[in-house]
């Protein structure tokens with residue numbers, strides 16, 4: 580009993596420690612309304628090569644009940660000429676009632692918990708610039724940043740806006756991979 584209790588303490592401590600290693604940007608869109616995520620989005624830019632750079636990557640958010648959303652995410656990875664399709668379901672809500680712009684995403688499909696921070700959001704709901712910090716299975720921290728867009732390509736106006744915002748938080752949009760959507764129809768191979 581005691582050993583199990585100590586172990587579970589260690590696990591939760593490591594979760595706290597891991598999350599605290601994230602370099603959260605100072606900037607946060609505190610007027611963000613989680614309801615504006617409703618509908619379908621493409622992930623068009625990604626900073627973390629291990630998590631954010633796929634052949635195709637899109638997500639659809641559905642309102643579930645009061646403040647809670649349900650998400651279906653889809654992405655394709657091509658490894659050694661093999662196309663792998665992933666489909667992930669998760670739930671999300673505002674992290675706490677006093678902090679708009681911070682969203683908690685939990686997925687049992689991959690057993691991760693993510694903190695999404697909305698750095699900037701398009702005035703006409705056309706893009707969302709997100710920083711995230713997460714942990715797998717209560718450990719293994721990871722962080723990154725993505726740009727979601729209602730369309731597969733960003734307009735030049737949005738791009739120059741995002742470049743400025745990235746610079747303001749010490750990041751460079753040129754370091755983000757660009758997700759192309761030209762392999763999305765590849766069928767899975769064995």
Ligand SMILES: *[C@@H]1O[C@H](CO)[C@@H](O)[C@H](O)[C@H]1NC(C)=O
Nearest residue numbers: 619620637638639651652653
């Ligand atoms: C992703 O995009 C494809 C192609 O447009 C679409 O069929 C699919 O429903 C989308 N999936 C999600 C989760 O948005």
Ligand SMILES: *[C@@H]1O[C@H](CO)[C@@H](O)[C@H](O)[C@H]1NC(C)=O
Nearest residue numbers: 656657658659660661662769
């Ligand atoms: C796939 O390619 C990587 C290098 O890109 C290699 O390390 C790995 O062994 C390959 N896997 C298979 C199953 O061939």
Ligand SMILES: *[C@@H]1O[C@H](CO)[C@@H](O)[C@H](O)[C@H]1NC(C)=O
Nearest residue numbers: 673674675676677678679681
């Ligand atoms: C809610 O967010 C505020 C601002 O970040 C923070 O100070 C507070 O501790 C959070 N409350 C909970 C219950 O997480």
Ligand SMILES: *[C@@H]1O[C@H](CO)[C@@H](O)[C@H](O)[C@H]1NC(C)=O
Nearest residue numbers: 590690691692715716717718
């Ligand atoms: C999922 O993560 C939790 C910690 O957040 C851990 O207690 C649990 O064992 C994990 N489950 C699996 C199936 O890995």
Ligand SMILES: *[C@@H]1O[C@H](CO)[C@@H](O)[C@H](O)[C@H]1NC(C)=O
Nearest residue numbers: 732733734735736737738739
């Ligand atoms: C957007 O910018 C690129 C590169 O600067 C340029 O080639 C292209 O013509 C621009 N597109 C529009 C619609 O202005």
